Amino acid sequence: MALKPIRVSQLNAYIHRILQTDPVLGNISVIGEISNLKFHSSGHVYFSLKDENSKINCFLAAQNLAHIRYDLEEGMEINALGYISVYERGGYYSLNVRDIEVRGEGDLAVKFEQLKKKLDKEGIFDRAHKKEIPAFPENIAVVTASTGAALQDILKIVTGKNDYVNIRIFPVKVQGPGAAEEIAEAIDTVNAEFPDTDVMIIGRGGGSLEDLWAFNEEIVARSIYASDIPVISGVGHEIDFTIADMAADMRAETPTAAANAAVPDMDEIKMIIGEARDDLEDKIGVQIKKREDMVASLDIGALGKRIDERIEFSRLKSKNILGQMGRTLEGMIAGTSLKTEDAYHRLDAVTAVITAGQHRADMLKQQLDNMDPRNIISKGYGAILDDRGKMITSAAQIKEKDMLRIVVKDGDADVTVDEVRRKTDG
Amino acid sequence: MAEQKKLDFEQSMAKLEKAAANLTKEDITLDDAIKNYEEGIKYYNQCNEILANAKQKIETYNNKLK
Numbered sequence: 001m002a003l004k005p006i007r008v009s010q011l012n013a014y015i016h017r018i019l020q021t022d023p024v025l026g027n028i029s030v031i032g033e034i035s036n037l038k039f040h041s042s043g044h045v046y047f048s049l050k051d052e053n054s055k056i057n058c059f060l061a062a063q064n065l066a067h068i069r070y071d072l073e074e075g076m077e078i079n080a081l082g083y084i085s086v087y088e089r090g091g092y093y094s095l096n097v098r099d100i101e102v103r104g105e106g107d108l109a110v111k112f113e114q115l116k117k118k119l120d121k122e123g124i125f126d127r128a129h130k131k132e133i134p135a136f137p138e139n140i141a142v143v144t145a146s147t148g149a150a151l152q153d154i155l156k157i158v159t160g161k162n163d164y165v166n167i168r169i170f171p172v173k174v175q176g177p178g179a180a181e182e183i184a185e186a187i188d189t190v191n192a193e194f195p196d197t198d199v200m201i202i203g204r205g206g207g208s209l210e211d212l213w214a215f216n217e218e219i220v221a222r223s224i225y226a227s228d229i230p231v232i233s234g235v236g237h238e239i240d241f242t243i244a245d246m247a248a249d250m251r252a253e254t255p256t257a258a259a260n261a262a263v264p265d266m267d268e269i270k271m272i273i274g275e276a277r278d279d280l281e282d283k284i285g286v287q288i289k290k291r292e293d294m295v296a297s298l299d300i301g302a303l304g305k306r307i308d309e310r311i312e313f314s315r316l317k318s319k320n321i322l323g324q325m326g327r328t329l330e331g332m333i334a335g336t337s338l339k340t341e342d343a344y345h346r347l348d349a350v351t352a353v354i355t356a357g358q359h360r361a362d363m364l365k366q367q368l369d370n371m372d373p374r375n376i377i378s379k380g381y382g383a384i385l386d387d388r389g390k391m392i393t394s395a396a397q398i399k400e401k402d403m404l405r406i407v408v409k410d411g412d413a414d415v416t417v418d419e420v421r422r423k424t425d426g
Numbered sequence: 427m428a429e430q431k432k433l434d435f436e437q438s439m440a441k442l443e444k445a446a447a448n449l450t451k452e453d454i455t456l457d458d459a460i461k462n463y464e465e466g467i468k469y470y471n472q473c474n475e476i477l478a479n480a481k482q483k484i485e486t487y488n489n490k491l492k
Contacts, residue, residue, distance in 0.1 A: 136439070138435075162482075163480050167482070167485070169484070170486075170487050269477065273442070276443060276446060277467070280463060280467065283446055284449060284462075286450075
């Protein structure tokens, strides 16, 4: 029953015609996983679509790629919509793709991941860009729905702990069409018209991924990034993580947590100020105590001064005695009829007494000089003082970690005791 | 107005803390120590005064009404 032999090109042309006119193959949606993905420099995309058992070559023209919302990736589960075309010269067929829908985790999850990746690459989430939340805000702005529980929660928390900060409420739609635009616009408005706002809370209460979606829109992330005013996001519950959260200067788990993070507790502020004052008092106390200790440690100098005075006093005293003796002697010589020889003899005796007295005075001075701590120190000895400026004379006075002061002739040094070795008896 | 006040509080607080920090300097003279102490007390009083004058306002700005 075979027809007469035909040429290869005739066969391929025939197959081409058959496939192209088939109603199913002309408009088909194929489920599969992307592999061998290649972006050609012409802008066209080539890949294979496969399942566990089979695969088909796919071609996506540049003009079709342009209106596909997703970034194609290796391993991505998709529905490829298109038609089967035949490449006659090569004798093979492929799927000519017109549009792609992403399957698997679902549309929103994929969009989320893709936007996250894109903004991350741009640095929208960079830690370095994040602004600090001021410790003591004067004005805060709240961007949320006027009817939501979130606003009530925020107001309750803020007014409950802080009776100082002014609250500016900017009502916006937080879900549905146009919500993202309203949120972004409110953020821009606060920046443009209320630049003295110290911190901004954006958020809403819990809901489904779709409900929270406005906070995953690019326009919101960009407004947050552009905001000069620090933004705290509080969207949904703890488990909800939005693009807005990542772009914000601070992510709070819920609107309530955002309110808590935005303003300080006034009682705490008052306590901190009180503590700062106590700290000031303590420190001036330490400074004064330090002076007292310094005066106490100057006892060495004071002691030296007293010794000087004592030396001077004894010098004066011995001088007086000598002077007196001399005068007495002169009187004796002048006023008596003693024989000169006798007189000279007596004079010698008196001189001997005087010399002995002078010698004793010198000895005394020498002894006192030896006792002067400054003289001892000038020889290279040092004194060790405890924290009250008292001399250490025994290892029993020293404990480990004690702070001691070493005084040498031209200064002093504070030291800490590492180890104490006491000589034991016997 | 609010901006001015805010600077006052944060500055006062910062200066109060700075005064206390200055007091821990090893080489501070007694005169400077006393001066810092007195300044600290002055800023402490300023902080308290600002807090005592708290007048919280809550306002709603409806974009659509503009």
